[in-house]
Amino acid sequence: NAGVMQNPRHLVRRRGQEARLRCSPMKGHSHVYWYRQLPEEGLKFMVYLQKENIIDESGMPKERFSAEFPKEGPSILRIQQVVRGDSAAYFCASSLGRGEADTQYFGPGTRLTVL
Amino acid sequence: GQQLNQSPQSMFIQEGEDVSMNCTSSSIFNTWLWYKQDPGEGPVLLIALYKAGELTSNGRLTAQFGITRKDSFLNISASIPSDVGIYFCAGPNYTGANSKLTFGKGITLSVRP
Numbered sequence: 001n002a003g004v005m006q007n008p009r010h011l012v013r014r015r016g017q018e019a020r021l022r023c024s025p026m027k028g029h030s031h032v033y034w035y036r037q038l039p040e041e042g043l044k045f046m047v048y049l050q051k052e053n054i055i056d057e058s059g060m061p062k063e064r065f066s067a068e069f070p071k072e073g074p075s076i077l078r079i080q081q082v083v084r085g086d087s088a089a090y091f092c093a094s095s096l097g098r099g100e101a102d103t104q105y106f107g108p109g110t111r112l113t114v115l
Numbered sequence: 116g117q118q119l120n121q122s123p124q125s126m127f128i129q130e131g132e133d134v135s136m137n138c139t140s141s142s143i144f145n146t147w148l149w150y151k152q153d154p155g156e157g158p159v160l161l162i163a164l165y166k167a168g169e170l171t172s173n174g175r176l177t178a179q180f181g182i183t184r185k186d187s188f189l190n191i192s193a194s195i196p197s198d199v200g201i202y203f204c205a206g207p208n209y210t211g212a213n214s215k216l217t218f219g220k221g222i223t224l225s226v227r228p
Binding site: 004006033040041042045048056059091093095103104105106107108109 | 203205207217
């Protein structure tokens with residue numbers, strides 16, 4: 001019974017390159033959340049998606065960041081032209097979408113380092 | 116926006132001791148969640164609280180949802196070395212179908228053998 005999977009676990013990019021982070025939700029889950037964690041900080045919400053739809057992207061930076069959750073395949077968080085400040089751990093969580101009592105299950109995260 | 120406050124940032128205890136962590140908010144939450152994060156891993160849900168005043172246990176862990184709905188505490192009894200990690204409180208900012216979570220900054224727990 002696989003949990004939420006994320007890959008790669010570690011990603012190193014040089015400034016100006018693109019970073020693609022993948023998230024496969026738990027089986028049967030159609031709701032995906034992305035969060036970012038800076039060192040010694042809590043997780044900060046970025047974006048919430050359901051299959052093929054972005055529901056809430058209020059936590060996403062306005063430029064360079066995008067997310068998708070296609071009908072088939074994993075959810076992708078894409079960061080274009082990365083800068084040093086993008087270095088962080090990025091977590092996705094999936095859920096069944098049961099309203100206020102919904103439980104989010106987190107993946108192990110992708111640790112992005114920008115050189 | 117909503118904020119959850121956790122302090123101190125770090126706690127150091129002896130193996131076998133009990134420890135209590137608090138989480139407060141300036142606004143009301145209808146659900147309180149406690150997560151633990153091990154180094155290099157994602158957060159794992161420990162306890163979920165859904166009603167004001169609710170007291171819930173999970174093994175050596177006990178958590179309570181404050182009556183005012185603006186605070187919660189987590190107790191760990193008889194600590195063991197594997198309790199080491201970062202403990203986060205979190206609450207959903209529920210708007211319609213969206214339950215995005217607000218997290219506190221976490222408390223790093225160290226347990227001395």
